[in-house]
Amino acid sequence: MKQVYQETLHQDYGQFFTISHELYREKTEHQDLVIFENAAFGKVLALDGIIQTTTGDNHIYHEMLVHVPLLAHGNARNILIVGGGDGGTLREAVKHPLDRATMVEIDSHVIELSKEHLPELSDGAFDHPRSEVIVADGFAFVEQTDQRFDVIIVDSSDPVGPSAVLFSEEFYRNCRRCLNPDGILITQNGVPYLQSDELKNGHRILSGLFEDVTFYLATVPTYSGGPMAFGWASTSPDPRNTPLETLQARYAERALQTSYYTPDIHKGAFALPPRVSRLITG
Structure with missing residues (x-):
C-alpha cells in the first residue's frame, strides 16, 4: 500500500495525496516541511500539514x-x-x-x-x-x-x-x-x-x-x-x-x-x- 500524505488544514474536511516518492522531510526552525512526488500533481510542497504548491497546478x-x-x-x-x-x-x-x-x-x-x-x-x-x-x-x-x-x-x-x-x-x-x-x-x-x-x-x-x-x-x-x-x-x-x-x-x-x-x-x-x-x- 502506498504511503499517504493527509492534509490537516480543515477540521471536518480534508484531502490526501499518495506519495510515489518522498524527496525531503525536515522540521526547520520555522515549520515542518515535506517535499514528495504524486502521480496526479507532480512534486508537492507541504508545510505544517498544509499543501503549499505543486508543479502540476x-x-x-x-x-x-x-x-x-x-x-x-x-x-x-x-x-x-x-x-x-x-x-x-x-x-x-x-x-x-x-x-x-x-x-x-x-x-x-x-x-x-x-x-x-x-x-x-x-x-x-x-x-x-x-x-x-x-x-x-x-x-x-x-x-x-x-x-x-x-x-x-x-x-x-x-x-x-x-x-x-x-x-x-x-x-x-x-x-x-x-x-x-x-x-x-x-x-x-x-x-x-x-x-x-x-x-x-x-x-x-x-x-x-x-x-x-x-x-x-x-x-x-x-x-x-x-x-x-x-x-x-x-x-x-x-x-x-x-x-x-x-x-x-x-x-x-x-x-x-x-x-x-x-x-x-x-x-x-x-x-x-x-x-x-x-x-x-x-
Whole structure:
C-alpha cells in the first residue's frame, strides 16, 4: 500500500495525496516541511500539514497572484513579494518590465530546498538580474523599510504559525504605508466556502485602510473546497477598472506565455458569486 500524505488544514474536511516518492522531510526552525512526488500533481510542497504548491497546478495560483495586479497597474517598476519562498511568484513577476522585484522570505531553508528539489517553480528567477531575495521576517520588513512599491503581493501560507501575523491589521497598515500612489496590495485569502472567517476578517481590515477593496477568484485543484479568493486592495479604484482592451494590449506587448491567465479571465475573476458577496458585505 502506498504511503499517504493527509492534509490537516480543515477540521471536518480534508484531502490526501499518495506519495510515489518522498524527496525531503525536515522540521526547520520555522515549520515542518515535506517535499514528495504524486502521480496526479507532480512534486508537492507541504508545510505544517498544509499543501503549499505543486508543479502540476501552481501556474493557476501564481499567474493570478501576479498578472492581475501588474497588468491592471500597467506601469509597476518596483514590487514587493512577501513570502513566496518556492519562487513561483517571483518567476511570474520577472516576466514583466520591472526595475526590481524584491522577495522577502522568512525561511531560507524553503528557498534552498525549492532550488534543489523544485527548480521548475522558480525557473531561474532567484538568479534573475531584476530579482532581490531577502531572508527576513516580512512583517518586520514592511514595518521598518523606507522603500516604496507599486505592487505588494503577499504570497503567504494560511494564517497559522509564522504566517498568522501576515493577516493582521498592523501588517496591512504597514503595507499601505509602503505603497506608492495608485499602489495595489494582493493577498491570498483561502477558500471562501471553508474559510469564510478569513475572507470576512480580511475585508473588514482592508476596508478600513484602502479606498478600493474586493476579492477575485480562481480555482486551484490542490486548494480543495472550491474557488480560492485573492484579496485586492488599492489606494485608487482606477487599476481595478482598467478596460479589457487595455489589459489585452499590455498582455500582448509583454508577450506573456500563460497557462491559465488571460485578460478575459482577469475581468471575469472579479465577478463574485452571491454567497461570496454576502460574506464581505455582511
